[in-house]
Amino acid sequence: MDFNLSREHQLIRKMMAEFTENEVKPIAAETDLNSEYPRENIEKLFNLGVMGMCVPKEYGGTGADPLASAICIEELSKQCASTGDIVATHNGLCCDPILTHGTEEQKKKYLPMLTTGHKVGAFALTEPNAGSDASKGQTEAKLEGDHYVMNGSKIFITNGYVADVFVVFAMTDKTKGTKGISAFIVESGFPGFSVGKHEVKMGLHGSPTAEIVFTDCIVPKENMLGKEGKGFSIAMQTLDGGRIGIAAQALGIAEGALNEAKEYTKGRVQFGKPISKFQNTQFTFADMEMGCEAGRLLTYQAAVLKGQGVRYTKEAAMAKLWCSEHAMKTTTKALQMFGGYGYTKDYPMERMMRDAKITEIYEGTSEVQRIVISANMGL
Amino acid sequence: MKIIVCVKQVPDTSGKVAVNPDGTLNRASMQTITNPDDMNAVEAALKLKDETGCKVTVVTMGPPPAASMLRELMAMGADEGVLVSAREFGGSDTYATSQILAAAIDTIGVEKDDVVMCGRQAIDGDTAQVGPQIAEKLNLPQVTYAADIHKDGENITVKRMLEDGYMTIKVKTPCLLTCIKELNNPRYMSIGGIYETYNKPLATFDFEKLKDHKLIDPSTIGLKGSPTNIFKSFTPPQKGAGMMLEGDGKETCEKLASILAGKHII
Numbered sequence: 001m002d003f004n005l006s007r008e009h010q011l012i013r014k015m016m017a018e019f020t021e022n023e024v025k026p027i028a029a030e031t032d033l034n035s036e037y038p039r040e041n042i043e044k045l046f047n048l049g050v051m052g053m054c055v056p057k058e059y060g061g062t063g064a065d066p067l068a069s070a071i072c073i074e075e076l077s078k079q080c081a082s083t084g085d086i087v088a089t090h091n092g093l094c095c096d097p098i099l100t101h102g103t104e105e106q107k108k109k110y111l112p113m114l115t116t117g118h119k120v121g122a123f124a125l126t127e128p129n130a131g132s133d134a135s136k137g138q139t140e141a142k143l144e145g146d147h148y149v150m151n152g153s154k155i156f157i158t159n160g161y162v163a164d165v166f167v168v169f170a171m172t173d174k175t176k177g178t179k180g181i182s183a184f185i186v187e188s189g190f191p192g193f194s195v196g197k198h199e200v201k202m203g204l205h206g207s208p209t210a211e212i213v214f215t216d217c218i219v220p221k222e223n224m225l226g227k228e229g230k231g232f233s234i235a236m237q238t239l240d241g242g243r244i245g246i247a248a249q250a251l252g253i254a255e256g257a258l259n260e261a262k263e264y265t266k267g268r269v270q271f272g273k274p275i276s277k278f279q280n281t282q283f284t285f286a287d288m289e290m291g292c293e294a295g296r297l298l299t300y301q302a303a304v305l306k307g308q309g310v311r312y313t314k315e316a317a318m319a320k321l322w323c324s325e326h327a328m329k330t331t332t333k334a335l336q337m338f339g340g341y342g343y344t345k346d347y348p349m350e351r352m353m354r355d356a357k358i359t360e361i362y363e364g365t366s367e368v369q370r371i372v373i374s375a376n377m378g379l
Numbered sequence: 380m381k382i383i384v385c386v387k388q389v390p391d392t393s394g395k396v397a398v399n400p401d402g403t404l405n406r407a408s409m410q411t412i413t414n415p416d417d418m419n420a421v422e423a424a425l426k427l428k429d430e431t432g433c434k435v436t437v438v439t440m441g442p443p444p445a446a447s448m449l450r451e452l453m454a455m456g457a458d459e460g461v462l463v464s465a466r467e468f469g470g471s472d473t474y475a476t477s478q479i480l481a482a483a484i485d486t487i488g489v490e491k492d493d494v495v496m497c498g499r500q501a502i503d504g505d506t507a508q509v510g511p512q513i514a515e516k517l518n519l520p521q522v523t524y525a526a527d528i529h530k531d532g533e534n535i536t537v538k539r540m541l542e543d544g545y546m547t548i549k550v551k552t553p554c555l556l557t558c559i560k561e562l563n564n565p566r567y568m569s570i571g572g573i574y575e576t577y578n579k580p581l582a583t584f585d586f587e588k589l590k591d592h593k594l595i596d597p598s599t600i601g602l603k604g605s606p607t608n609i610f611k612s613f614t615p616p617q618k619g620a621g622m623m624l625e626g627d628g629k630e631t632c633e634k635l636a637s638i639l640a641g642k643h644i645i
Binding site: 007008011012014015018019047048049050053057062063064068072 | 450451454567568569570571572573574576577
């Protein structure tokens with residue numbers, strides 16, 4: 001068992017850390033304050049091959065493994081969880097299901113768009129009445145000749161108003177329950193596709209979240225992803241992988257908060273010494289560090305298992321659950337170390353704390369992760 | 380056409396500087412980076428590669444770990460690396476280093492339409508001598524302080540940045556250019572580049588490989604052969620904070636005079 005990163009992974013971490021320091025950190029506060037999609041940085045991430053990095057070379061990507069993608073998301077999220085989220089969604093929830101379940105024609109058409117074509121991808125499963133109970137979606141797709149007619153709406157869609165390619169789940173046979181759900185590749189340019197409400201959120205302000213609406217939306221028959229009726233299983237499988245991305249994002253947020261707090265407490269003098277010298281601060285740091293290390297091991301383990309092609313459902317859920325809860329704890333405690341300053345927008349702590357919260361909710365709440373973990377324990 | 384870029388791994392001066400008892404830098408104990416001006420030279424070479432499809436070779440002289448720097452530069456887009464490394468080369472000053480690098484570059488081969496690029500100077504020694512010395516030893520025309528480079532056939536037009544203005548020079552290949560930070564913003568490694576870098580060729584030129592080269596005089600290389608003797612190296616103590624005197628002209632002058640008189644300076 002070797003816990004060292006490969007030399008390629010080490011270089012990827014170094015490159016991403018430099019990029020984050022030079023390009024992401026300087027605009028992170030502004031991105032949050034203005035709820036601005038970091039378009040220029042996403043373009044740069046396309047140029048560097050980070051967007052769609054796990055797509056094989058023949059379809060425009062670099063053939064990176066899931067661990068490499070997790071490392072990129074982790075590094076970006078240390079300074080800007082919104083940027084990490086955009087990448088995690090694009091790589092894990094759009095490129096991955098097309099690569100895994102797409103036909104050769106679909107892969108040849110869409111994967112180059114999502115890599116060298118600089119088109120952003122998204123994933124549309126959640127509906128107003130179908131959150132954790134994803135099987136209750138009402139969006140419907142009816143076959144009419146050579147195309148499907150899609151009607152309904154999806155909410156809380158990350159990359160919603162900037163994406164060009166969506167992996168969408170809709171009922172093709174309402175009588176069959178989850179076995180009546182199918183997956184589709186939908187382009188934002190298809191007739192009948194529109195973007196609804198832009199969500200105003202507690203955090204992740206740079207990540208564009210929106211409702212998307214299908215009004216007699218025409219989806220070519222050949223855009224069904226996977227077999228008819230296999231949508232629910234494709235969604236669940238995709239979310240397993242997506243959870244590695246969210247684990248990496250949450251881990252990055254926790255590590256970012258920890259780093260900021262270390263710097264701050266070493267310089268902040270109260271009662272005659274830097275507050276980093278007080279045992280209460282040090283014990284808190286010890287817990288934060290230990291939690292980050294555990295999160296890293298869980299996340300990298302899940303990513304490596306995915307790369308090896310073995311089942312990793314439980315491991316991904318554990319990584320996501322651990323890292324998201326640790327991110328919430330760490331940002332809360334790190335903010336506390338900043339005292340009143342931490343509560344102001346002059347420091348990144350309040351943003352990191354707001355950003356951390358969503359990781360306990362999306363791509364399966366903490367409660368759903370516990371369902372997934374226990375369902376895989378032979379109980 | 381090919382471009383040979385000379386690069387140096389230098390101590391990261393944002394960290395702590397460590398010095399050996401003999402006065403040379405204790406490089407092993409310090410974090411290293413690629414010399415910043417050399418990064419601009421690499422970027423200039425990669426831009427010409429983007430335009431012309433030419434080959435870019437990165438060359439460094441240093442201890443074996445310097446190979447990792449070459450891999451990073453190849454992950455940015457350079458095609459191959461040459462590590463010039465031998466105990467006999469250790470401790471070389473600029474005179475000795477330029478001999479060895481000139482011999483290494485000559486071994487790689489400089490043809491009619493080739494260009495050699497260097498950073499202006501390294502942040503550890505700040506001499507700015509190695510680039511020009513290599514040019515002299517290889518009999519190449521040289522243009523230093525390049526702030527802009529345009530290639531048009533066998534001519535290269537270089538905008539040289541001087542203290543009080545610019546000088547535009549047209550030079551024929553083969554030639555040597557030294558680059559400054561105003562020239563460009565170095566690119567990052569790319570994911571694709573990182574996955575390719577360990578499959579790219581990296582050669583090591585050791586003492587055996589270079590010792591018989593006509594440009595090498597074994598008695599004038601390495602620490603012993605270098606004409607430069609380091610008397611003392613140290614981290615200068617940080618200067619104390621300055622004092623600002625405020626008020627109208629006469630008042631501040633009187634105050635200044637009394638402070639200077641108090642220190643027996645006047």
